[in-house]
Amino acid sequence: MFFWRIQLFAVFVQYFIDKCKTAEPNIVILFADDVGYGDLGCYGHPTTSTPHLDKLAANGLLLTQFYAGSPVCSPSRASLLTGRLPPRTGVYPGVFQANDSGGLPLNETTIAELLKTVNYQTGMIGKWHLGVGENQKYLPTNFGFDYYFGIPYTHAQCPCVTCFWPRDSCYGSCKPYFPGCPLFYNDEIVDQPVDLLTLNEQYANAARDFIAKNAQEKKPFFLYYAFQHCHHPQFAGKKFRNSTSRGVFGDSLAEIDWSVGQVIKELKQQDIDKNTLVFFSSDNGPSIQWKTRGGVAGLLKCGKGTTYEGGQRVPGIAYWPGMIKPGRSMELASTLDLLPTIAKMVNGILPNVTLDGVDMGPILFTQDKGLRDTFFYYYPQSRQDKGVYAVRYHQYKAHYYTRGASESGVENKDKDCRPSAELTWHNPPLLFDLNQDPSELYNLNSLPEYNVLLNEIHQIYERHVTSMKWAESEINKYKDPKLEPCCKPGCKPFPSCCQCHKLGHSQSLTFK
Numbered sequence: 001m002f003f004w005r006i007q008l009f010a011v012f013v014q015y016f017i018d019k020c021k022t023a024e025p026n027i028v029i030l031f032a033d034d035v036g037y038g039d040l041g042c043y044g045h046p047t048t049s050t051p052h053l054d055k056l057a058a059n060g061l062l063l064t065q066f067y068a069g070s071p072v073c074s075p076s077r078a079s080l081l082t083g084r085l086p087p088r089t090g091v092y093p094g095v096f097q098a099n100d101s102g103g104l105p106l107n108e109t110t111i112a113e114l115l116k117t118v119n120y121q122t123g124m125i126g127k128w129h130l131g132v133g134e135n136q137k138y139l140p141t142n143f144g145f146d147y148y149f150g151i152p153y154t155h156a157q158c159p160c161v162t163c164f165w166p167r168d169s170c171y172g173s174c175k176p177y178f179p180g181c182p183l184f185y186n187d188e189i190v191d192q193p194v195d196l197l198t199l200n201e202q203y204a205n206a207a208r209d210f211i212a213k214n215a216q217e218k219k220p221f222f223l224y225y226a227f228q229h230c231h232h233p234q235f236a237g238k239k240f241r242n243s244t245s246r247g248v249f250g251d252s253l254a255e256i257d258w259s260v261g262q263v264i265k266e267l268k269q270q271d272i273d274k275n276t277l278v279f280f281s282s283d284n285g286p287s288i289q290w291k292t293r294g295g296v297a298g299l300l301k302c303g304k305g306t307t308y309e310g311g312q313r314v315p316g317i318a319y320w321p322g323m324i325k326p327g328r329s330m331e332l333a334s335t336l337d338l339l340p341t342i343a344k345m346v347n348g349i350l351p352n353v354t355l356d357g358v359d360m361g362p363i364l365f366t367q368d369k370g371l372r373d374t375f376f377y378y379y380p381q382s383r384q385d386k387g388v389y390a391v392r393y394h395q396y397k398a399h400y401y402t403r404g405a406s407e408s409g410v411e412n413k414d415k416d417c418r419p420s421a422e423l424t425w426h427n428p429p430l431l432f433d434l435n436q437d438p439s440e441l442y443n444l445n446s447l448p449e450y451n452v453l454l455n456e457i458h459q460i461y462e463r464h465v466t467s468m469k470w471a472e473s474e475i476n477k478y479k480d481p482k483l484e485p486c487c488k489p490g491c492k493p494f495p496s497c498c499q500c501h502k503l504g505h506s507q508s509l510t511f512k
């Protein structure tokens with residue numbers, strides 16, 4: 001009897017060992033656009049409707065000090081995928097346009113490339129915004145993604161017409177002189193102009209298909225799912241038009257939230273939710289210039305485009321039932337940290353380059369102190385002679401330069417946020433204690449008790465500035481209308497002739 005029990009026990013142990021051996025964790029990164037620190041229900045917004053994200057936060061880890069790599073889109077996305085600050089990748093100043101010849105340099109190593117070396121299936125859905133270029137050489141399929149389905153930039157870089165079900169127009173005309181928004185399947189345009197009323201659903205269906213296929217084939221996968229929402233102009237299909245009390249921004253955000261619910265539902269249906277890390281964040285702070293049609297930074301100062309907290313501190317939610325203990329964390333972390341964290345999780349090899357990210361494992365898995373004690377804020381226009389604008393060191397933040405931004409609103413009631421707030425040098429730097437003063441209201445730099453701290457921060461600043469190697473700017477490379485993605489190259493009259501509908505509307509592309 002006793003012997004029999006030991007044998008049974010041994011069988012169980014072997015079963016769990018096998019299960020652990022074969023089950024490399026899946027990784028899903030959900031990345032919103034221009035969603036600010038104060039926009040989600042779980043971050044305190046009173047009229048937003050984000051039940052699925054709130055549930056993710058309740059059953060996962062909500063980070064209160066989580067930073068995007070840049071206060072604007074393209075450099076932020078480059079930072080997330082490479083673990084490197086914008087000057088190193090050359091993705092500055094500003095963002096890529098549809099006519100740009102530059103892109104994320106092909107010699108950069110992305111999370112997808114890292115995961116390919118350990119046999120992951122890799123897919124990207126949604127907004128890329130790291131270039132298209134000649135012969136479409138900068139599309140995701142050239143950066144380690146086996147599969148791509150999405151628009152390679154923001155839908156504001158197309159002539160938007162219909163944004164709300166059933167046929168309501170978009171607010172503003174976006175960029176009427178560019179071709180219609182191209183929807184790519186790998187490196188082929190399958191729909192142009194894209195139908196914004198069904199786009200969100202098409203993305204979500206593609207995500208579910210990708211998850212289901214890999215789960216059924218028992219292959220570990222990485223899904224990078226970057227929403228077009230909630231970048232201007234807001235849009236929403238039948239399900240979500242007028243669905244929230246927060247207006248058009250709320251309706252767009254509700255589409256994101258529904259998509260997050262779809263992803264979690266599929267992970268559960270495939271019984272892989274306990275073997276999948278899901279991480280939700282946003283590329284930068286809110287685009288306050290759009291007023292009620294834009295997001296909010298909550299209690300943080302200013303928004304998109306600036307190096308104040310509202311520009312770069314964003315929601316960060318990590319979810320992995322059984323592996324990540326539900327709660328809140330005040331530890332400092334960044335999208336820059338995802339690459340090193342994932343490398344560690346899968347026993348992957350870090351690229352042989354200078355990384356600006358650190359492993360977040362201690363914060364996520366053991367509720368320990370994080371490994372990051374500094375964060376460097378780069379203004380999206382920064383030139384080599386200005387470099388880093390602000391330095392965070394533990395709970396303190398020193399602003400060496402400040403400047404407003406058009407995205408943060410010409411009429412923002414805080415004048416520091418407006419584009420009219422010109423580049424200003426601060427010597428000594430403005431100093432804030434972000435634990436006691438998250439809104440950056442009370443400058444401490446004249447108090448003698450902070451002299452030692454200011455000196456310490458200044459040494460960190462000097463070391464960082466002198467060691468930073470600036471890559472050549474990719475965004476300053478030439479622009480040419482011929483590079484604008486068109487499904488009928490050479491057609492006339494350009495760009496209105498760029499029209500193809502290889503997918504029926506409302507029909508998703510089945511993942512092959």
Ligand SMILES: *[C@@H]1O[C@H](CO)[C@@H](O)[C@H](O)[C@H]1NC(C)=O
Binds near residue numbers: 107108109353471472
């Ligand atoms: C990529 O190539 C460029 C140009 O040769 C070089 O400046 C840069 O350092 C390289 N980057 C990496 C990550 O190797």
Ligand SMILES: *[C@@H]1O[C@H](CO)[C@@H](O)[C@H](O)[C@H]1NC(C)=O
Binds near residue numbers: 166242
């Ligand atoms: C949504 O609300 C707007 C503003 O109140 C209204 O003009 C529009 O007809 C509504 N649309 C639908 C589909 O309910």
Ligand SMILES: *[C@@H]1O[C@H](CO)[C@@H](O)[C@H](O)[C@H]1NC(C)=O
Binds near residue numbers: 352
């Ligand atoms: C890493 O890069 C450095 C400098 O580019 C080079 O000297 C070194 O040999 C590389 N190490 C490996 C393991 O490839």
Ligand SMILES: *[C@@H]1O[C@H](CO)[C@@H](O)[C@H](O)[C@H]1NC(C)=O
Binds near residue numbers: 097099479
């Ligand atoms: C490229 O696009 C930008 C942004 O819309 C526009 O300002 C610029 O004139 C265009 N340049 C060329 C050469 O097409």
